[in-house]
Amino acid sequence: MKNNLNNILEDSLNYKIGETLDELKSIKKLDEIFSKRKDQLYREKDEGKKVYGRFCVFVPTEIICAADAIPVGLCGGKESTIPSAEEDLPRNICPLIKSSYGFKKDKACPYFEASDVIVGETTCDGKKKMFEHMAELSEMYVMHLPHFKDERSYELWLKEVYDFKDYVEKFTGNKITEEKLKEAIDEENEERMLSHKLYELRSQIPTPITGKDALKIFQRSFLLDIKDRLAILKEVISELEERVKNGEGYTGKRILVAGCPMVAGNTKIVDIIEEVGGLVVGEETCTGTRKFDNLVNGYTIDDLAERYFKINCASAFKNDSRIERIKELVKEQNADGVVYYTLQYCHTFNVEGALIEKELKNLGIPIIRIETDYSESDKEQIKTRLEAFVEMI
């Protein structure tokens, strides 16, 4: 769709994907901070703070922070722990579920090991039932996320969020004061706004950052302390603003990835897209916009519950707001096409994908659906398909 514009820009000073600008200093700094994260986490744990491992963007982390506890993402992006998970779980469930379970079972993830409790939610059949197995390996708390988006479901969800608050207060022994909650909400909202700012910069043509680097920032933001996240995002943004000002950036066929989460360790689809000359300019995923869309509008538990309930995950029946958001993002990010990404055996994103494909095709927006796991075995096949897709759009 933006091909003509891209062609013009290719004649300017910009870089195509595959060539590189100098490495962003802020990404180097992110690497540094990340390398110290485990020590920082265990130090805070030694000082008496409780650690809450969580899988999903539906868990309201503000509540955890407001109780002086630490929310942290969990490992689940690597193939290496899947064989041991498959001793207990069926082979044909999604690689993210198997990988996470394997990480816990093998004690191979410092964030799982640091966690005093693991917080799950009922976003999908596979995870919901895997948690029954994981409960044998760890303290678990599972939030009930209902199937519908209606008022009745919201009422249930609101009670769940209140229960979670009570649970966190009891488990940490710390009262969640209004002040603490306000502070936590302000911080998370700030990160949300900065993430939007980052997306705005990525929407530029040329775009000042590769999808690979952007993914790294978002993946690590699940694992880092909020204060470090804010600091890094600010530095990234300031560097990218400089690039935009200088007209520096990458050109290539601009791709919006839509679908399942890509947690740390799993960069497969973005890597392939950018190998074949695509440029990822946004992720409509749980590690992308679903993490930071919508601010918490106020400082009460109700305000929190409301914001989280809006997350447009494919787990919901009649999830109409998601397709609308995808269409918006295609425009906002100046995308040329959509790569719809499904983790193998993820029924909700997979079945919803068919409806989304139909609607985007009707609108003339190029879309390709890729379902894959964490293995190397289908890499060449996906590469061939994506190569053709990128060439075509």
Place this chain on the structure above:
Amino acid sequence: MKNNLNNILEDSLNYKIGETLDELKSIKKLDEIFSKRKDQLYREKDEGKKVYGRFCVFVPTEIICAADAIPVGLCGGKESTIPSAEEDLPRNICPLIKSSYGFKKDKACPYFEASDVIVGETTCDGKKKMFEHMAELSEMYVMHLPHFKDERSYELWLKEVYDFKDYVEKFTGNKITEEKLKEAIDEENEERMLSHKLYELRSQIPTPITGKDALKIFQRSFLLDIKDRLAILKEVISELEERVKNGEGYTGKRILVAGCPMVAGNTKIVDIIEEVGGLVVGEETCTGTRKFDNLVNGYTIDDLAERYFKINCASAFKNDSRIERIKELVKEQNADGVVYYTLQYCHTFNVEGALIEKELKNLGIPIIRIETDYSESDKEQIKTRLEAFVEMI
């Protein structure tokens, strides 16, 4: 477990599975009634009655009957309609979901075609999301079945059942009176009691009916009128009582099948079990005990909601009552072992199956897990596995 007893009985007048007693007259009658069902249904429809197609045992059919409407099961047990479903749905979702969708799409099922509305429920990710596709082909009503078994979930479910009543009243234009509801509840309860009686007879050694015939009765009970169902069940029971009195029946390794539904058309696993010398004496499935366990204890909508909420489907998080029921059934039906049956890609029954296998093995109850679809391709492999299993127990 009952091997010694079986050996002794084999020397008596009884029939091994594979040999046959005279055909049950009641089964012949069932065939006759069934052959006239379509005409009966369309005649009643012509007279102005509304038809409610439904997938799942969670839909409270009493409400439909009390509004002078007709509940009817839907087709979904055949492979023939899967290719056309796979044009819209992913290949790797369960065959029951694909087959049903294909039946509707191909207009190949008289029950789908007769249905004025199709009633779904949120028991699994695959169906929940498939309904979004099916809504393009038919009037749909989807009941929200929550994930948990707790009080909060029950409150939501209760409201859903009341909503369903309002919907049915509005859609049919018929008021559900106390009297009508009582009548409908009494009839369904009677069928539940008769089904239990049938199970009691199947628990006898020798058992007076093959698993194949029992499955036929239960599969067709989803499709027939309640009055016909009651009449047939009574005749079956009376014939079986006669057999038991005469010591007539089948011997063989006694198998409880536990797991996913087997809807009309799908007899694969029971056929194979009985081909290799097993004898199916009970089904802990949606087409077995989950359909008739627990009476409605009273005559209000609340009583109805309560009964249906107790159904121990693997879709629930922490579904502890199910394993208890399986253990009970092994005892009640004098089973020698359990064949745990999962429809391919059914995450909930599949993941729960691993926990159930572990528990039964700890108790010394033989169990084998089979995951399969509707195709012929894995039949020989399953046969080999089940042959070994039946020999071993």
